[in-house]
Amino acid sequence: MRWFSGLLGLALFGFHSALALPVQADAQPEGITTEQISDAFPERDPANAANWYGTSLYGWDGCDNIDKNIKGWLKEAYTDANKLVNYDGVRSGIKWDSAAALEYLGPSAFNKDQQAQIQAVFANVATVKNGASWWTPNWIRVRCDDPARRCSTRCPSAREDEDMDVVVAYARNPKDAGSKLPEISFCPQYYGLRSLGNAVAYGSGFTNPRMKNLLSNYEGRADVFLHELLHLDLAANSVNDNPNPHIRDLKIKFTYGDGPNQGKKSAWTKAYGPKLAKILARFQPISRVSKQTGYFVQRNDDNLVSFALANYVQNQIGSYPFLPVVYDKISDNPMVAGLQPPIANHFIIYAAHGNDPVSFDNFTTTDNGGTSVLSDGGDCSTIVQNGSGEDLEIGAPIPSDLYPQSYWDERQSWLKTIRSEYPPGTCKLAITEIQTCEPANSNLYALVTITNAGGKDVYVSPRSTHSPGQPINDAHPLSLEADGLTNPLVITGEHTNNYIQFAYGSTSWTSGTTGGTAHCSLKGDDWSSTGLSGCPTAAITRDFTCEFAC
Numbered sequence: 001m002r003w004f005s006g007l008l009g010l011a012l013f014g015f016h017s018a019l020a021l022p023v024q025a026d027a028q029p030e031g032i033t034t035e036q037i038s039d040a041f042p043e044r045d046p047a048n049a050a051n052w053y054g055t056s057l058y059g060w061d062g063c064d065n066i067d068k069n070i071k072g073w074l075k076e077a078y079t080d081a082n083k084l085v086n087y088d089g090v091r092s093g094i095k096w097d098s099a100a101a102l103e104y105l106g107p108s109a110f111n112k113d114q115q116a117q118i119q120a121v122f123a124n125v126a127t128v129k130n131g132a133s134w135w136t137p138n139w140i141r142v143r144c145d146d147p148a149r150r151c152s153t154r155c156p157s158a159r160e161d162e163d164m165d166v167v168v169a170y171a172r173n174p175k176d177a178g179s180k181l182p183e184i185s186f187c188p189q190y191y192g193l194r195s196l197g198n199a200v201a202y203g204s205g206f207t208n209p210r211m212k213n214l215l216s217n218y219e220g221r222a223d224v225f226l227h228e229l230l231h232l233d234l235a236a237n238s239v240n241d242n243p244n245p246h247i248r249d250l251k252i253k254f255t256y257g258d259g260p261n262q263g264k265k266s267a268w269t270k271a272y273g274p275k276l277a278k279i280l281a282r283f284q285p286i287s288r289v290s291k292q293t294g295y296f297v298q299r300n301d302d303n304l305v306s307f308a309l310a311n312y313v314q315n316q317i318g319s320y321p322f323l324p325v326v327y328d329k330i331s332d333n334p335m336v337a338g339l340q341p342p343i344a345n346h347f348i349i350y351a352a353h354g355n356d357p358v359s360f361d362n363f364t365t366t367d368n369g370g371t372s373v374l375s376d377g378g379d380c381s382t383i384v385q386n387g388s389g390e391d392l393e394i395g396a397p398i399p400s401d402l403y404p405q406s407y408w409d410e411r412q413s414w415l416k417t418i419r420s421e422y423p424p425g426t427c428k429l430a431i432t433e434i435q436t437c438e439p440a441n442s443n444l445y446a447l448v449t450i451t452n453a454g455g456k457d458v459y460v461s462p463r464s465t466h467s468p469g470q471p472i473n474d475a476h477p478l479s480l481e482a483d484g485l486t487n488p489l490v491i492t493g494e495h496t497n498n499y500i501q502f503a504y505g506s507t508s509w510t511s512g513t514t515g516g517t518a519h520c521s522l523k524g525d526d527w528s529s530t531g532l533s534g535c536p537t538a539a540i541t542r543d544f545t546c547e548f549a550c
Contacts, residue, residue, distance in 0.1 A: 029139060031180050032058060041075045044137065055128045055138040055234070059183070062145030070191060073221065074142055080196035080222035081229060082126065084308040087315070091126035094119055097404050099320050099411075104274075104297075104307040106281040107402045111294025117244050118298050122308070124237040124244075125229055138234055141183035148172065151187035168193075169224055171231035182232045184225075194220035204317045209417040210346060214323040215274045215310055223309045230301050250300040251391040252280060257351050257359030268391060274310075275324045275348060277303045279394060282326045286357050286395035293398065299390055322414040324348055328397070329361065350397070357395045425453030427485070427550035429520075433493065433500055433511075434468045435527070436539045444493030445469030446500075450482055453550060458482040468539060472500070485550055504548055511544050520546035 029037070037044050040056040057078055063070040085091055094101060096108050096115060105111055105118060128138070150170050168189040177183050194202060199220035206212040229235040230247045238244040251268040271280050281297050297303045314320045323346040350358040400408075427450060434445040447469045450459040459482040461470050472478045477492035487505040494501055500511040502518070509518040523543040 029137065032139060040139075041078070053137050055140065057140055057142045059141040059143060061141070061143040061147075063142070063186075066144055066188065067191065070144060070186075073191060073195070074186065074225075076195055077221035077225040081225040082128070083196065084222055084226050084305075084312045085122050086126040087312075090122050090308050090311050092119070092123060094122070097406070099322065099407060100307050100310040100314065102281075102403055102407055103278055103326075104281055104303050104310065106293045106297050107398060109402045110284075110292045110398055111297060113292070114294035114298040118294075118304070121230070121236050121238075121244050121247070121298070121304065125226075125235045128229060128235045139181050140229075140232065140234070141177075141179075141181055143183055143185040146185055146187065147177075147183075148185065150185070151189075169228050171228040173231075173233050182234050184228045184232070190221065190224065193224060196220060196222035200313065200316050203313065203321070210323060212317075213319070213321045213414070213417070214346060215306065215313065215321040218309060218313045218321065223305050226308065227301050227305050230304055245299050247301050247304065248299055248390065249302070250280070250296060252276065252394055253391075254279070254363075254394040255357055255359045256363070257361045259362070263359070265393075271300050272302050274302075274306045277306045278324060278326050279348060283358060283397050284395045285392040296390065296392055320410075320414070322411070325411075325415075326350070328352060328400075352397055355396050357393065358397055425550070426547050427452055429489070429502075429546040429548065430543070431491070431500070431511075431546065432469070432541055432543050433472070434539055434541050436468060440495060441475060442471070442473050444471070444473050444495075446472045446478060446491060446493070448478075448480065448491070450480065450485070450489065452483075452485075458485070477501075489548075500544070502546065502548070504550070507548060509546075509548070511546070518546070518548035520544045 036058045037046065039060065040058040042054060042056050044052055044056050044058075046052060057074065060071050060074075063074070089095060089098075094105075094115070096102075096105070096111075108115070111118070128140075148170065150167050168187045169184060170187075171182070171184045173182050174180055199218045199222070203214070203217035204212060206217070211217060233239045233246065236244055236247050238246045249270045249272065252271050253268050254266050256262055256264050256266065269276065271277055277300065280300055280303060281293060284293060285291060285296060310321055325347050327347045327349045329349050329351060348363060349361040351361065352358055430449040430451075432447040434447070436443045436445065445468045447461045447463075448459065449457060449461070452458045459480055470478050472491050472493040474492055474494060477490050479488045479490045481488050485504075490503040492501040492503075494510075497512075500520075502509050502511075502520075504518070507518050509516070509520070511520045511522075513519045514521065521544065523545055525542065527540040527542050
């Protein structure tokens, strides 16, 4: 961690004067015991001015009762949270035309009035650390005893028909906590998250580009700790909104573009996680004529956290973690063939309607909002105080020409890495057809392996002791979807003419088709006997290899 002390910290990163009145080094803070001071982190010594000033954690209420390791984990997370903000490009010198700034803070034309305050928040939160903070000692109480009874026993996936408050950590300013000092409470689920070092090792360890470039794979204790710090007026320098606004978890609402809810509005959803943060920064608010996108971006916690985390990851791995991508299906098409799960989950697909609000395709809030370490996919961090009155509905997209051309060029280079995983060309199909002694309308099965144009197996039939393969009978053909396939591959076994029928989009062929862009060839014998235990007549098989343009 980069520490700033002495006159450098004094000159650049002082807290607001309302919070930063000089005190004597031997002063005893009101409400903090000598024992708590001796157990603070970073260390505090009232008799030694050299390590008295700065911002320390204290209290640790109930933490040892859960696990003796928790205090160490929280100290590490506090240090790691500072790493996310305490370097050039975040605490100072934000490059407003960088990909991270454009995608999480919005283009300059829509946040220019907020840029100075956004920068000031990062500069200020970077001083929440050991070292001089305008020569004032500051304190944040850490608790594991859930004083507000807000900890969730579990962290369920978001649902469209309800707005559940589920938390793994929460912050309270003094007026909310009923004390003179701010506090952050951590819930049991928090301790299962990764440390910053482990999160970077996990995310960067993927060879698959869509996993290595997915920002949520780098989330963990550090960004959740930073999320909670930003809620504290002490860290954001936002006492009474002077000079900076309070940072909340804003709620957004959007319109569905397809499916059973087409044309309907979603529930109000807290803008947690990179996906919803990018939506907030990419679109104009509806019915908020006097307030631009930057007004909301600077007030939503995860827009700031995602920007800091993306910058940190980019510095660590040497490339910007660009997923998820906000994708205009009209102007950007074709982007990645098929957009089948799981890659479709990394794209926010919307349809523009002139100056009217956009509608989102194949989009829900499930698994948005954070860390994939939890089985259901949400870190669920929040703040006790709700109802900021600054929630918004998603309107029209910000015009594309307000983003620099360098951004669009850079974006195309990212997408090439995704396309390379799903290259267009010829896919291969290996299929074993099996005929059993069952009635003719249900006696055909298949074992299938599909290999994409890059030579990667993208589908392999599951094996079962209860069935010789997957049914491919005429009444119930087999429909297969796989990463990199634009369309389902439909396989139908036919007794008439003794062939297998294949259909892929507008292309159709049979196991007897030997020429053209889609064709097959027989391997070995035509219906070799293998025998089938328990059947009075032996099952027979035959093998084909096929190729088709995918």
